[in-house]
Amino acid sequence: MPPSRPTRDPATPLREAILQEARTLLESGGYAALSTRRIASAVGCTATSLYLHFKSKDSLIYALIDEGFEELNRRVLDVSRGEGDALHLLRDVAGAYVAFGLERPEYYEIMFMLRAEQMERYPVDAYRRARRSLEVFAELTALPAEEAARRGAIVWSTLHGLVSLLIAQRIDISLDRSALIQDLIHSAGLGAFAALPSGANRT
Amino acid sequence: MPPSRPTRDPATPLREAILQEARTLLESGGYAALSTRRIASAVGCTATSLYLHFKSKDSLIYALIDEGFEELNRRVLDVSRGEGDALHLLRDVAGAYVAFGLERPEYYEIMFMLRAEQMERYPVDAYRRARRSLEVFAELTALPAEEAARRGAIVWSTLHGLVSLLIAQRIDISLDRSALIQDLIHSAGLGAFAALPSGANRT
DNA sequence: GCCTTACAGTTTACGCTGTCAACCTGGAAT
DNA sequence: ATTCCAGGTTGACAGCGTAAACTGTAAGGC
Structure with a gap:
């Protein structure tokens, strides 16, 4: 039976x-x-x-967050293995990041836009592993580790700012969205490679 | 009696x-x-x-949001009336914006980090008036209106990205916070004034 | 001085939330 | 045949925003 x-x-x-x-x-x-x-x-x-x-509702959401990071990592790492110089690669990677955020806003929301106290129990090391794709920003700069980490964080901040404001519908809708995105990605490239007061760089 | x-x-x-x-x-x-x-x-x-x-809990929170914008506007407009060329003014204004976010994170949270569906009933025109200080970013570029609006949005995105990630404690704590902020403000200046593919600008 | 009206608050209740403790139940192992 | 247990259910608790009905008090008009 x-x-x-x-x-x-x-x-x-x-x-x-x-x-x-x-x-x-x-x-x-x-x-x-x-x-x-x-x-x-x-x-x-x-x-x-x-x-x-x-274990809790939170841990269910963490499972969804993991799935989100899986997709983001796949998209970003795929693009990062493409051809071209570092600057163009970084722009492609940035484009992939923004595209993920705008195409899967609900995932982006739970991954990056929940307030800290609601994420408290998300294991720190799991989060670091999950954010693998963010390190790509730093790696592409080919700078010494600390400088690279800072530049990577700057690029990420820049992209996250736009994505989260767009998702939250805070950006004036009269602005041409794709032009804005293009400009900002260009701007992120500047943030990664342009001369900053703090030191090592290339034009 | x-x-x-x-x-x-x-x-x-x-x-x-x-x-x-x-x-x-x-x-x-x-x-x-x-x-x-x-x-x-x-x-x-x-x-x-x-x-x-x-009227509702939301409208109580809107009152708090208004208070937050009042303080932000005061801080930003104060600084924007200072002396110096546009680039330095913009950096000071950017610094004031970031400082507000980090010194009053709870206000920043309800002003800029709540999800859209929770803000639905906030009157659109009130929100536009409240965001007065954000227009300063655009005005300082002294570009044609549309271009200026885009550059302003880019600067705002850039700053918001960093502030919100710092508040949400998503940025690697091993990074030197103030150096990061310095670099990013510099980077925002680039976003406002540097040559972008789309057109009018100055070095 | 009395009655009316309006305001400012309370009580009660509804439906929703995440979560815990106790209970049940059917199948596998001893 | 009996025991055990994984995997479910029921019921409950404390909290949430909010709507409806009720109450007490103050002011105004006659």
Whole structure:
């Protein structure tokens, strides 16, 4: 006889079903749409069942964040292995970063726009590993480690500023979006390679 | 006989007392610490009394946001009226913006870091008026309106990126914070004045 | 002096949230 | 046959924003 299935399809065990529903809700309504009870009722179980598979709601969200970083890393690292000089590569990488943010704003939101106290329990080392793609900005500068790290952070800040303001709809809509993005990516290149007061660089 | 005071000190009518307590809670615990019930119990009234003076919790927060913009505008406009060439003025203004963000992170949070759907009801024109200081970035470039607006948005994005990542504690703490800020402000100057592919500019 | 009106607050309640403790239940192992 | 346990459920708790109904008090008009 078949191994006695529960009411749910065993091909998608509960944990995966919960994750899948969380993805759907996130993509359709952003972070605000994620609630344990809503997930549970869509999946066909009770809210507390969620805690059999995830330590907390936060840790469920961390799983989604990980998925987001996986995609971001894939996109960025793909592009970073392309051809061309460092400046053009950096612009391509920057473009890939911005594209990810604008194409998957809900993922970007939980990855980079949640307030710190809501992220407290996200393991620091996991976060560092997850942010792998951000190091690419630094590496492309080919500067000494500390200088490179600073330039990388500057590039990241620059891109993050635009992406988060666009997602939050704070930028004047009368501005030509793609021109703005182009200019800013160019500007990020300047931030990475142009002469800064602090030292080593090339024009 | 005295005009029969209610249990509360009439010198600070309820609306002001609520605002004051909201300020205190915001400054001590950020947006997450703001709850109608917590405010009410600290003030000595019920949660629903709040709705006699504010349309909703959101509109109470808008009042705080307005206060934040008032301070930001004061700081930025003060500096923008200083002496020096446009580039140095822009760096001073950028410095003032960043300083505000880092010195009043809880205000910065509700002003610029809340997700869009939570801000939906903030009147668009009020928001435009509130953001007066952001136009300074554009004005200092002394470029044709459209180009200036784009450059201004780029500068703002750049600064916002750094401030929001610092506030959210996403930037590697091993980096020298003030050097980073210096570099980024320099970089924002480049974004405003350097040659971009799109046209009019000066070195 | 009495009645009306308006205001300023409270009580109560609704539906929502994340989470915990206790309970149940069906199948596998002893 | 009995025990054990993983995987679920029920019920509850404390908190949230907010709407409706109620209460007490002050001021104004007659």
